[in-house]
Amino acid sequence: MKHFPHFRFTIWLGLVLLAGCAAPEKKESVTNFEFSLSEKFRTLPLPEDVGQFMLMPQAGDDTYFYLFDFKTNQLLVYTIVDGQLYNSIKFESEGPNGVGANVFSFYAESPDEVYVSAGVNTIFRFDSKGVVMEKITIDTKELEEKGISLFSNIFYKKDNSLYFAAFPMVFAWTELGPKALTEIPNLVRYDLTEKSFSPLSYFPAEFVGDNLNKSIFPLLTKGPNEVPMINLNFRNIYRISDDSVLTSFAGHSKFPHDPPVSASPNMFEDMPEIMKIINHVAIYTELVFFENLDLIVRVAKFEDIPENVLDDESFVASRWGLVFLDREFNKIGEMELEPGKYNGRYIFADEEGIWISTDHPDNPDLSEDVLRFQLIAVKK
Numbered sequence: 001m002k003h004f005p006h007f008r009f010t011i012w013l014g015l016v017l018l019a020g021c022a023a024p025e026k027k028e029s030v031t032n033f034e035f036s037l038s039e040k041f042r043t044l045p046l047p048e049d050v051g052q053f054m055l056m057p058q059a060g061d062d063t064y065f066y067l068f069d070f071k072t073n074q075l076l077v078y079t080i081v082d083g084q085l086y087n088s089i090k091f092e093s094e095g096p097n098g099v100g101a102n103v104f105s106f107y108a109e110s111p112d113e114v115y116v117s118a119g120v121n122t123i124f125r126f127d128s129k130g131v132v133m134e135k136i137t138i139d140t141k142e143l144e145e146k147g148i149s150l151f152s153n154i155f156y157k158k159d160n161s162l163y164f165a166a167f168p169m170v171f172a173w174t175e176l177g178p179k180a181l182t183e184i185p186n187l188v189r190y191d192l193t194e195k196s197f198s199p200l201s202y203f204p205a206e207f208v209g210d211n212l213n214k215s216i217f218p219l220l221t222k223g224p225n226e227v228p229m230i231n232l233n234f235r236n237i238y239r240i241s242d243d244s245v246l247t248s249f250a251g252h253s254k255f256p257h258d259p260p261v262s263a264s265p266n267m268f269e270d271m272p273e274i275m276k277i278i279n280h281v282a283i284y285t286e287l288v289f290f291e292n293l294d295l296i297v298r299v300a301k302f303e304d305i306p307e308n309v310l311d312d313e314s315f316v317a318s319r320w321g322l323v324f325l326d327r328e329f330n331k332i333g334e335m336e337l338e339p340g341k342y343n344g345r346y347i348f349a350d351e352e353g354i355w356i357s358t359d360h361p362d363n364p365d366l367s368e369d370v371l372r373f374q375l376i377a378v379k380k
Helices: 009-018 178-182 271-279
Strands: 034-045 055-058 064-069 074-079 084-090 105-110 113-117 122-126 132-137 148-158 161-168 185-191 196-202 219-222 228-231 236-241 244-249 283-290 295-301 320-326 331-336 343-349 353-357 370-379
Touching (some): 034 331, 034 353, 055 343, 074 105, 148 185, 161 219, 185 228, 196 244
Antiparallel strands (some): 055 064, 105 113, 113 122, 161 185, 185 196, 219 228, 236 244, 283 295, 343 353
16 A cells, blocks of 8 residues: 555455456666665564564555554554654544444555545545544445455545455355456546546456465555556556556565465465465565665565464565666565564655564563564665
């Protein structure tokens, strides 16, 4: 959204129950960029009631870094220049500013304008004090009639539109068949004035293949010039440009060429198998455009399957990698991080480079009081 990289399976399941044409790939390009892991660290203070794990991040500019804590319904806003907690907004469940029992996601246009998804078809706009400025109720009937589910916990706002990831309404998408999936949009635009939807991108045939026993969820983020970028668990990423869908190669060399598929004939018959395929096989997670660096960073989470795939509250994968692209979507490099020392989901950037979280449960430098980050220096 700016970034949303990851979602909680329980939220997705609740939403389900409630509820193009591509250019040639670009291969790795010659570049003047250099990336090196330095020995420089910095920390961000944590409130007493917030832990290091299971926070939802939003990054992109060089001014603020946002983290949402689901356990406390609290949005933390940090100023990047000094690493201080600039603001904390606790969203109420009830009353005139209440969002109900669950916050699904958020998108911060600025610290003074925060959008919160609190239902299948409800978006709230808050100010910096947690006061509701607007409640947006979205009629999804036209999508539902076409078998499309609005992924309302993956969204962002641009001008007078809300952009949402989308996916099949049917719970077991293996029942659709590959051709049917390619006819379902994975990105839609909602016009706030006309109160209508427009499909912008469909599941590409190269990603769909002939086996739907895999994770098909699209992630959505803002790219250069605020273009929508679609991040599937695939070697390529997609973007919307002048009403066309363009594709660019953004694969990590140590990752599978195609999406990992389940060995089960139908993973929907086995809930642990679903959880494993969605959360723990080799997965691309964050996709962030850092405008101040003219750099797009894609996070690769290597396969790491816990003993209990249904207990995902504090598990952090051991191995992470990064893929780097320039603002023209050319791959210009990649990196693999030392196992057991990083949490690739939390990243932000400043003039020095990219800061990546070292808060992994196996890292002996983990502290309960702060979030700790290490610098990946970027030189041109």
